[in-house]
Amino acid sequence: MTHSDVAPRPPTGAHDERALAAFAVELDDIYRRAMSEVGEEDARYLRRMLRLQRRAELAGRGALQLGIFPPLWLAGSGLLCLSKVLENMEIGHNVLHGQYDFMGDPALHGARYDWDWSCPADQWRHSHNYLHHTFTNVVGRDRDVGYGLLRMAESQAWTPLTLLQPIYALGLMLAFEAGVAVHDLELNRVLTGRKPLSELRELGAPMLRKAARLLAKDYVLFPLLAGPGAPLVFAGNVTANVGRNVWAFCVIFCGHFPDDVQTYDEDALEHESRGAWYLRQVGGSANIEGPRWLHVLSGHLSHQIEHHLFPDLPAWRYPRIAAEVREVCARHGVEYNSRPLHRQLAGAWRRILRNALPGGPEQRAAKREVRAARAARARPTWTSMLKRAA
Amino acid sequence: MALSALDAHARIDAGVRAPGASALRLRGRRWGRDVLSWLAYPRSPDDYLQALNANWTLDRVVARIEAIQHETRDTTSLYLAPSGNWRPHRAGQHVLLTATLSGVDHTRCFSLSVAPRLGAPMRLTIKAHEAGRLSCWVRDTARVGDQVQLSQALGAFVLPDPVPERLLFVSGGSGMTPLLAMAQALVDAGYEGSLRWIHSERTEVALLDEMRSACVALGVTLDLHRTGAEYSSVITSRDRGHLTGADIAALVPDYRERHLLTCGPRGLMDAARALYAEAGLAHRVGQEDFQPLLSRARPPARDGLDDEAPQLLLARSRRAIRAEPGVSLLQLAEQAGLHPPHGCRRGICNTCKCTKRSGTVLNHLTGAESDASNEEIRLCIHSPITDVTLDL
Numbered sequence: 001m002t003h004s005d006v007a008p009r010p011p012t013g014a015h016d017e018r019a020l021a022a023f024a025v026e027l028d029d030i031y032r033r034a035m036s037e038v039g040e041e042d043a044r045y046l047r048r049m050l051r052l053q054r055r056a057e058l059a060g061r062g063a064l065q066l067g068i069f070p071p072l073w074l075a076g077s078g079l080l081c082l083s084k085v086l087e088n089m090e091i092g093h094n095v096l097h098g099q100y101d102f103m104g105d106p107a108l109h110g111a112r113y114d115w116d117w118s119c120p121a122d123q124w125r126h127s128h129n130y131l132h133h134t135f136t137n138v139v140g141r142d143r144d145v146g147y148g149l150l151r152m153a154e155s156q157a158w159t160p161l162t163l164l165q166p167i168y169a170l171g172l173m174l175a176f177e178a179g180v181a182v183h184d185l186e187l188n189r190v191l192t193g194r195k196p197l198s199e200l201r202e203l204g205a206p207m208l209r210k211a212a213r214l215l216a217k218d219y220v221l222f223p224l225l226a227g228p229g230a231p232l233v234f235a236g237n238v239t240a241n242v243g244r245n246v247w248a249f250c251v252i253f254c255g256h257f258p259d260d261v262q263t264y265d266e267d268a269l270e271h272e273s274r275g276a277w278y279l280r281q282v283g284g285s286a287n288i289e290g291p292r293w294l295h296v297l298s299g300h301l302s303h304q305i306e307h308h309l310f311p312d313l314p315a316w317r318y319p320r321i322a323a324e325v326r327e328v329c330a331r332h333g334v335e336y337n338s339r340p341l342h343r344q345l346a347g348a349w350r351r352i353l354r355n356a357l358p359g360g361p362e363q364r365a366a367k368r369e370v371r372a373a374r375a376a377r378a379r380p381t382w383t384s385m386l387k388r389a390a
Numbered sequence: 391m392a393l394s395a396l397d398a399h400a401r402i403d404a405g406v407r408a409p410g411a412s413a414l415r416l417r418g419r420r421w422g423r424d425v426l427s428w429l430a431y432p433r434s435p436d437d438y439l440q441a442l443n444a445n446w447t448l449d450r451v452v453a454r455i456e457a458i459q460h461e462t463r464d465t466t467s468l469y470l471a472p473s474g475n476w477r478p479h480r481a482g483q484h485v486l487l488t489a490t491l492s493g494v495d496h497t498r499c500f501s502l503s504v505a506p507r508l509g510a511p512m513r514l515t516i517k518a519h520e521a522g523r524l525s526c527w528v529r530d531t532a533r534v535g536d537q538v539q540l541s542q543a544l545g546a547f548v549l550p551d552p553v554p555e556r557l558l559f560v561s562g563g564s565g566m567t568p569l570l571a572m573a574q575a576l577v578d579a580g581y582e583g584s585l586r587w588i589h590s591e592r593t594e595v596a597l598l599d600e601m602r603s604a605c606v607a608l609g610v611t612l613d614l615h616r617t618g619a620e621y622s623s624v625i626t627s628r629d630r631g632h633l634t635g636a637d638i639a640a641l642v643p644d645y646r647e648r649h650l651l652t653c654g655p656r657g658l659m660d661a662a663r664a665l666y667a668e669a670g671l672a673h674r675v676g677q678e679d680f681q682p683l684l685s686r687a688r689p690p691a692r693d694g695l696d697d698e699a700p701q702l703l704l705a706r707s708r709r710a711i712r713a714e715p716g717v718s719l720l721q722l723a724e725q726a727g728l729h730p731p732h733g734c735r736r737g738i739c740n741t742c743k744c745t746k747r748s749g750t751v752l753n754h755l756t757g758a759e760s761d762a763s764n765e766e767i768r769l770c771i772h773s774p775i776t777d778v779t780l781d782l
Contacts, residue, residue, distance in 0.1 A: 043493025054433075054441035101729040104495035106741050107437075109731045114432045213431050221429060 019332065020275025026328045027278050031310050034321050042314045043103050049090055057083035060240070061222060067232035080240035082297075085247055087116045089299025090315070096121060097129060099314045117244075118181035118211035123203060127184040133311055137256055137284030138264045144256065145263060147172070147179060148188030152351055153263040154359040154366070165356045169349075176245035181207055247297070250345055251288070255304040258286045258347035260337055267374050281308035282329060286347075287322070287338035294341065295319060305336065423448065444537060451476050451540040456511055458532060464518040465564070465596035466529045467503065469511045472540060478506040479543030481575035482568040482651075482678070486541035486733060487514065489524060489532075496524045497733050501567040501653075501678070502543065503597065505574035515596055517564040547653065547678035549575060554649040558642055559587040560662045562632065562654030568678055569653060570597060573604035585610040586642050590633050590658060592617050613641055632657045635665035646671060653678040703779040704728065705747060713774045719744075719751070720769035723782055730769060730782060737771035744769050749778030 056079045063076030092115030094100070100108050107113070110129075114121040127143060135141035139153045146152040150169055151162045172179045185203050189195040218237040223230035262283040272280070288294065288302040295302045296316075303318035306325055313321075329336040339347075426435040426448070439446040445454075453476070457469040479485075479502055488497040503515040518529040549572050559569045566589055576585065585608055589601065595614065605612040617632060632655060639645060646669055652662045659677050666675050699713045702722045711726040720742050723730050733741035737755050743766050750761040751772040759775060760767070769780075 040493035043490075050437075051441045054438050058438055058442070101731075103493060104497075104729065104732075106731040106733070109729075112731060116432055210432075213428070217428060217431055 017273065017275075020273055020279065022275075023328070023332045023334070024273070024275035024278055026332075027309060027325070028274075030321055030324055030328070031313065034310065034313050034317055038102060038314060038317075042100065042316070045314070045316055046091070046095075046100050046103070046108070049086060053083050053086040053091060056080075056086070064222070064233045064236040065226045065229060067226070067236055068229055073232055073236055077236040077239040077243075080236065081243040084116065084240055084244040085297055088244065088248060089251070089301065090296055091299075092116065093299050093301070094315045096124060097311050099312055114210075116214070117177045118207065118214055119177075119183065120181075120203075120206050120210050123184035123207065124180075129311070133308065135269065136281055136308060137262065138266060138268055138280075140266055141269070143183065143186070147183060148186060149179070150352060151355040152257055154355065155263070155265065156355070158355075158358045162358075163356050166352055169352050173246055173249040174242055176249045177241060181211060250341075251298045251301050253348040254288050254341065254344040255286060255301055256284060257351050258337065258339065258344040259350065260335065260347075261286050265370060267370070278309060279334060281305070282334055282336065284308070285337070286344055287336075288344055289338055289340050305338075445473065447473050447475060449475065451542060453512075453538050453540050455532060455534050455536045455538065458528075458534060460529070461515065461596035462594040464529060464593075465515060466518070466532075467513055467515045467597075468528060468532065469513050470538070470540070471511060476512075476540070477542055479512075480548045481505045481571040482548040483543040483545040484547075484568070484678075485514070485543055487524070488539040489527060489536070491523060491527055491531075496527075497735070498522070498524045499544075499736060501571070503567045503570050505571050505578055507574075507578065515564070515567050517596070545678065547651070547676055548572075549651075550649060550676070553579070553581065553583065555583040556644070556648040557583065557585045558645055558648035558650045559585065559589075560633075560638060560650065560652040560654070560658065561587070562590045562658040563592065564596070565652070565654030565658075565678070566595070566597070566601060567653075569651060570601055570604065572651065573601070573608070577604055577607045581608060584648075586613070586648065587611065588613040588615070588633065588638060588641060590615040590617055590654070633661060635661045635668075638662055638665055645669075648674075650675045651677070700749075700774040701777045702726070702774055703777065704782045705779055706782055713778075715773075717773060718754075718770050719767075719772050719774065719778065719780065722774075723769065723780070728782060732770060735770045737768050740768060742769040743767065745781040746772075747779040747781055750775040751778055 060076045060079030060081075060083055063072045063079065065076075067073035067076055092113070095108055095113045096110050096115065098110030101110055110125075115124075132142055132144045137145060139145050139155050146156060149172060150165050151158060185200055185207070186195055190197060190200060218241065219234060222237060223233040226233045262280075264280060264284065268276075268280060282305055285304040285308045287305050288298065290302060295318075300315035300318050301307060303315070303322055306313075306318035306322055307315060309325065310318075310321075326336045326338070423435075429435075430438060434449065436447050436450050439448065440450075445452060451472050453470040453472040455468055456471045459467040459469070461467055482501070484499050484501040486497050487500055488495050490496075500514040500516055502512055504510060504513045516525050516528045518525040547568055553576070559573070561569045569587070573585070573587070585605075587601070587605060587610065589595070589612065591614065595601070598614075601612055615633060638661065642648065645665070650662060650666055650671075652659050652675070656679070659679065663672070663675055663677065666672055699715070701710050702713055702719060703710050704723065704726060707726070707728060709726045709728070711722050713722060717725075720730060720732055720735065730744065731741050735742070746763075746765050746767050748763045750759055751767060752759050752775050753767075754771045754773065761776075
């Protein structure tokens with residue numbers, strides 16, 4: 001179990017460049033084969049999910065209106081929470097990646113879809129689809145490494161306030177919807193003076209408008225509909241939202257923060273070949289093992305590795321290709337991080353706690369290694385568009 | 391051009407208005423709709439209704455195929471029963487029909503081939519094209535009971551109001567569809583003016599009986615012209631290429647007193663339009679264009695540019711593809727492997743609107759060129775003149 005999270009660069013040399021290229025070819029082949037099968041089956045799956053999610057929401061909200069009866073309140077909160085989880089994860093996140101663009105339905109197109117929580121879809125498309133998936137786990141470029149709130153990599157700065165980060169993490173877990181909503185606003189940079197307040201307006205205004213409508217819906221309109229049952233509807237909606245927040249936090253934190261998951265520094269991006277990009281996606285991600293319901297409820301982010309390799313492949317196909325991806329990684333000596341939920345979650349929390357304390361000798365050793373590797377580097381170019389686009 | 395003055399929602403003609411609709415009820419309905427929208431946000435109420443039952447909708451119009459009639463070898467009539475929120479159309483208008491084929495939605499424009507009559511089913515008469523996925527589906531695979539989606543009736547190709555005393559219909563091929571609807575509307579309204587109808591057809595004429603009976607009911611003449619086929623039961627026949635303006639003038643000497651309504655192959659419509667334009671009567675022309683807009687278009691030759699075709703660059707997807715003459719930006723993006731949102735594919739519905747970051751494009755509806763940067767354009771009706779970068 002390693003604690004060092006600044007990944008040493010893969011060794012140079014034509015042999016390793018060839019190995020990386022071969023790695024890329026095999027993964028590209030899996031992708032092409034999987035994409036060629038995408039069609040009616042995927043459309044039917046999504047429609048089934050949509051029907052399930054919407055019926056669950058109607059049933060849940062309906063039951064909460066009659067929440068004076070405890071079993072109905074419990075069932076209502078549970079069903080509403082399930083519908084929110086499905087909407088955000090299996091439907092929303094995947095549709096926003098453009099996985100279902102092929103269906104030709106403008107309501108399900110990644111560029112148009114808006115999902116049912118406070119984060120505006122435009123901002124998510126920018127911070128997640130673009131920034132996170134391009135600069136995955138690169139400290140200083142991927143804001144998902146800590147979200148500007150937590151120190152998740154030893155190379156990130158430590159201040160005395162960082163000692164309290166387990167509390168921040170708990171707060172983020174309970175209010176994850178709000179955390180995601182303000183993610184693209186880069187509030188931490190505003191607070192430290194690196195970004196002017198005036199720039200907040202452009203993104204902040206649509207976010208607040210959307211959040212206001214959703215808050216009104218859950219905490220004003222639906223309670224009002226129930227008349228005297230308003231407090232119970234309110235409580236039920238709070239429960240459903242917090243439940244969704246906790247679950248989403250756990251799944252997402254298990255994606256890039258368990259034990260042995262690598263973070264990278266900016267030099268990793270320089271002249272990164274396609275094979276090296278694939279390598280960073282695998283090394284920076286972790287899978288969760290579990291039953292089928294866990295995969296569906298996680299939006300198949302339980303297969304974070306496959307998702308990062310092929311973000312536009314319909315997510316429900318990830319379990320089908322996982323065995324093959326795992327086998328390719330094994331043959332190329334690439335670690336494939338996959339453990340049950342409780343172990344990945346424990347690893348993520350260990351990382352939060354460990355990094356609450358200032359960095360230790362491993363950090364210094366790792367930095368020395370990185371500096372040495374940087375000095376000896378010369379890479380073939382895959383594309384410099386990462387730099388250009390940044 | 392016919393599509394420049396769009397009236398996106400059909401006016402409800404007197405006589406087919408739902409009885410009992412009062413202003414108060416409409417306002418109450420609108421208020422109720424607003425509340426539902428707030429409760430469903432960010433989805434629409436229809437998203438939830440459809441999850442319960444595919445036939446329940448508020449805004450979307452869904453329709454069940456009630457009957458399928460194969461009129462000729464390649465023309466099929468679909469009789470549709472739309473959901474209750476379908477507003478009656480005006481004769482000559484069209485709809486966007488969306489059908490799901492193997493999980494993928496395909497949307498195309500088709501004219502309604504019947505006049506709006508209370509209680510009568512709506513009908514689309516569709517000619518199958520070689521490469522037309524939806525038209526071939528209609529001919530080969532569609533079954534009674536299948537569900538499709540419709541837009542509300544669209545289009546400004548309708549009988550002028552008030553209806554002129556003297557009319558001239560010039561149609562070719564499947565262009566007779568909206569004109570048949572108009573002829574039936576004239577019959578229903580007891581039109582007593584003078585109508586001449588010139589129809590040219592290469593193969594079998596679909597709905598010929600209905601065209602004839604409408605003409606007989608109006609006491610007017612249907613001129614049928616064959617271009618390249620042999621048939622016996624025609625009023626007059628002439629075996630040559632498409633009719634020219636001179637032919638029309640010869641057939642209808644008093645064309646200057648008639649209002650022209652034309653729909654059909656581009657060459658035929660251009661001939662009819664030119665005839666009227668020469669006589670200074672361009673304002674008395676209504677037309678509807680259903681062929682792919684770009685089939686004739688070639689980017690104009692420019693000095694200083696080399697002969698190499700321009701490139702289309704897709705900024706977000708990081709792809710590039712060479713343009714071909716007559717191919718729209720939408721088609722190029724699809725050739726590059728993308729699936730941009732689109733609807734009618736002919737400049738009406740705005741679904742394919744996308745930001746052009748830079749480059750000069752040709753608008754095939756208006757013929758205008760535009761080199762503005764960061765401009766929103768409809769991909770289906772523009773093609774590149776210079777290298778174009780799209781925000782796709």
